[in-house]
Amino acid sequence: MNNVLEAKNINKHFLKPKDFHVLKDISFAIKEGEFASIMGKSGSGKSTLLYILSTMDTDYTGELFLNDTLVTGKPASELSRIRNEHIGFVFQFHYLLSEFSVLENVMLPAKKLARKSNKEIEHDAYEKLSMLGIEKLAKQKASRISGGEKQRVAIARALINNPSILMGDEPTGNLDSYNSDNVFNIFKRLKEEEGLSLLVVTHDEDFAKRTDYIIEMEDGRIVSGQ
Amino acid sequence: MINWKVILNIAKTHLLTKMKSTVTAALGVTFGIGAYITLVSFMTGLNTMLDSLILNQTPHIHLYNEIAPTKDQPISLYEEFENSVHIISSIKPKQGQKKIHNALPILNYLKNKDVVKGATPQVRAQIFYLSGSIELGGSIVGVDIMEETRLSNMRDYIVQGSPEALKNMDNGILLGAGLADKMSLSVGDRVQVSTVAGALVPLKIVGFYQSGIADVDNVQSFCKLKTVQRILGESQNYITDINIKLYDIEQSPQLAEFLEKQFNVTATDINEANAQFETGSNIRNLITYAVSITLLIVAGFGIYNILNMLIYEKMKDIAILKATGFSGTDVQFIFMSQAMIIGIIGGILGLVLGFVLSVIIDGLPFETEALPTIDTYPVNFSLTYYIIGIVFALISTCIAGWLPSNKAKHIDPVKIIRGT
Numbered sequence: 001m002n003n004v005l006e007a008k009n010i011n012k013h014f015l016k017p018k019d020f021h022v023l024k025d026i027s028f029a030i031k032e033g034e035f036a037s038i039m040g041k042s043g044s045g046k047s048t049l050l051y052i053l054s055t056m057d058t059d060y061t062g063e064l065f066l067n068d069t070l071v072t073g074k075p076a077s078e079l080s081r082i083r084n085e086h087i088g089f090v091f092q093f094h095y096l097l098s099e100f101s102v103l104e105n106v107m108l109p110a111k112k113l114a115r116k117s118n119k120e121i122e123h124d125a126y127e128k129l130s131m132l133g134i135e136k137l138a139k140q141k142a143s144r145i146s147g148g149e150k151q152r153v154a155i156a157r158a159l160i161n162n163p164s165i166l167m168g169d170e171p172t173g174n175l176d177s178y179n180s181d182n183v184f185n186i187f188k189r190l191k192e193e194e195g196l197s198l199l200v201v202t203h204d205e206d207f208a209k210r211t212d213y214i215i216e217m218e219d220g221r222i223v224s225g226q
Numbered sequence: 227m228i229n230w231k232v233i234l235n236i237a238k239t240h241l242l243t244k245m246k247s248t249v250t251a252a253l254g255v256t257f258g259i260g261a262y263i264t265l266v267s268f269m270t271g272l273n274t275m276l277d278s279l280i281l282n283q284t285p286h287i288h289l290y291n292e293i294a295p296t297k298d299q300p301i302s303l304y305e306e307f308e309n310s311v312h313i314i315s316s317i318k319p320k321q322g323q324k325k326i327h328n329a330l331p332i333l334n335y336l337k338n339k340d341v342v343k344g345a346t347p348q349v350r351a352q353i354f355y356l357s358g359s360i361e362l363g364g365s366i367v368g369v370d371i372m373e374e375t376r377l378s379n380m381r382d383y384i385v386q387g388s389p390e391a392l393k394n395m396d397n398g399i400l401l402g403a404g405l406a407d408k409m410s411l412s413v414g415d416r417v418q419v420s421t422v423a424g425a426l427v428p429l430k431i432v433g434f435y436q437s438g439i440a441d442v443d444n445v446q447s448f449c450k451l452k453t454v455q456r457i458l459g460e461s462q463n464y465i466t467d468i469n470i471k472l473y474d475i476e477q478s479p480q481l482a483e484f485l486e487k488q489f490n491v492t493a494t495d496i497n498e499a500n501a502q503f504e505t506g507s508n509i510r511n512l513i514t515y516a517v518s519i520t521l522l523i524v525a526g527f528g529i530y531n532i533l534n535m536l537i538y539e540k541m542k543d544i545a546i547l548k549a550t551g552f553s554g555t556d557v558q559f560i561f562m563s564q565a566m567i568i569g570i571i572g573g574i575l576g577l578v579l580g581f582v583l584s585v586i587i588d589g590l591p592f593e594t595e596a597l598p599t600i601d602t603y604p605v606n607f608s609l610t611y612y613i614i615g616i617v618f619a620l621i622s623t624c625i626a627g628w629l630p631s632n633k634a635k636h637i638d639p640v641k642i643i644r645g646t
């Protein structure tokens with residue numbers, strides 16, 4: 001099977017306040033339809049790695065491939081387009097545009113991509129929202145819903161352009177066990193029914209154990225996994 | 227590729243949620259542009275009025291004889307002293323030089339020329355006005371009154387009586403308004419004038435002339451050409467000045483130069499005479515633009531401030547937009563378009579404000595002795611200034627929006643998402 005995402009010898013230093021080798025020689029690959037989780041102590045570099053994998057952080061050495069094409073070194077505008085089309089990202093803290101409605105938040109990346117008409121995009125957005133059980137909130141202001149609901153809106157937004165891979169930085173961090181379970185099941189279903197690849201950072205052992213495999217990080221190194 | 231619909235939608239949402247700041251910023255532009263339109267309309271209105279005040283009374287070309295000693299003194303014609311140094315003491319100009327030589331043929335020549343709208347002969351003389359025991363120095367100008375009124379707006383300055391009255395009265399005089407005041411004379415009264423040579427002539431006042439320039443009105447009066455020639459005891463071909471109006475004012479320098487050579491007279495053209503006048507107009511324009519630009523800079527700072535604040539508040543939004551695939555340029559355009567929307571709305575309101583204020587000023591009464599033909603403040607309603615105004619607004623908001631929006635363009639989403 002093809003690699004959706006492949007990291008080769010990724011190294012990153014933080015130079016301030018003093019030189020700090022935060023990622024050390026990271027190499028791994030995620031194949032199409034795989035659901036991987038990353039675990040590790042706080043400060044081991046998980047988020048840092050995820051920002052690099054999502055193409056937002058370009059300050060690193062090594063090579064990053066997405067769908068077998070090298071994305072390292074591409075211009076910023078190109079990377080924006082790649083993020084828009086191929087990568088869904090769910091943050092540790094639910095980041096929504098608070099002045100827009102839930103529906104508009106979900107539709108925004110698709111409007112940017114501009115492949116479909118507004119009607120179709122709206123239809124897709126409702127579909128994602130109902131999959132996550134929050135279609136009733138569609139017309140609500142994003143600032144007027146609960147934390148768990150925001151998290152699910154963010155997931156719906158990440159899925160709107162049917163990306164190649166969904167990345168999550170503790171996407172269930174703010175959810176109770178019921179909602180956390182619910183999100184896990186949704187991820188599982190997306191993987192099984194639509195062949196979506198997933199890479200999720202989590203501190204939740206139970207969550208991690210149910211994924212295809214766990215990548216263990218310690219002090220900026222992968223110590224076990226795959 | 228830039229998706230304007232999405233960008234403008236985000237910009238609009240930002241502006242609407244920050245209604246108060248948006249309105250404040252737009253009002254800043256409104257006042258800047260409004261002040262510009264009002265000032266420039268009023269100032270150029272004044273300029274045009276003052277220009278026409280002077281230009282209408284000033285001939286395009288003025289022919290006269292400069293009193294100066296002859297360049298070729300007899301000794302230089304004498305061959306025997308050709309190679310010697312000539313020392314002549316106390317050279318004086320010749321007598322009787324005020325008169326333009328060949329005035330009548332010159333007039334004839336000018337009247338047949340296509341570019342000339344008209345040429346009027348004048349006789350200027352220094353005289354004394356006598357009324358009772360008062361004796362005032364002054365001058366008298368003999369004119370072809372009907373031709374003068376055709377070529378200039380002289381009729382506007384005859385505040386009592388009419389040009390026709392002068393034409394029909396051989397011993398009539400249009401007395402300078404200042405003179406009339408000093409000697410407390412009214413129309414129908416008689417005034418005596420005496421020439422430098424001593425001749426005493428009574429004249430009947432048929433009207434008052436008020437140019438608006440006190441220095442003129444206090445000394446100068448008009449009579450018929452023949453009357454002045456008679457007072458001076460000169461013949462019909464005694465003419466001291468010829469005033470020429472052209473169809474195209476731009477041709478005056480060339481024609482003046484030509485006439486000087488051709489007829490051996492002194493000719494001054496209007497551009498020479500009015501060079502100083504231009505300076506006044508330029509300074510008024512300078513003030514207008516200095517004030518307007520200052521106001522617009524203040525308005526620009528307002529926009530700059532508000533965008534900066536907005537961007538600071540919307541850091542997280544910017545990070546999300548970038549994380550979900552909006553490029554730095556997209557983000558920049560979101561904030562640039564907010565600046566432009568503020569600029570366009572504020573600018574258009576400014577044009578309206580400026581227009582309304584101009585209309586109000588245009589209707590205000592403005593009556594002054596110096597300007598008998600004006601009764602409200604002069605305002606120049608020219609479309610050009612409205613176009614300049616809106617372009618001004620757009621440029622200043624562009625500059626004000628550029629810096630903050632460029633900052634937004636370069637915000638690193640990772641930093642924001644990390645929360646540092």
Ligand SMILES: Nc1ncnc2c1ncn2[C@@H]1O[C@H](COP(=O)(O)OP(=O)(O)OP(=O)(O)O)[C@@H](O)[C@H]1O
Binds near residue numbers: 016048
């Ligand atoms: N901007 C920065 N400058 C310097 N050091 C940084 C910066 N950001 C993070 N670090 C350091 O890099 C290390 C890795 O941070 P990172 O956020 O990747 O950890 P993490 O594994 O995601 O932790 P957590 O589980 O708490 O989210 C930490 O030791 C952190 O202090």
Ligand SMILES: [Mg+2]
Binds near residue numbers: 092169
């Ligand atoms: Mg983290």
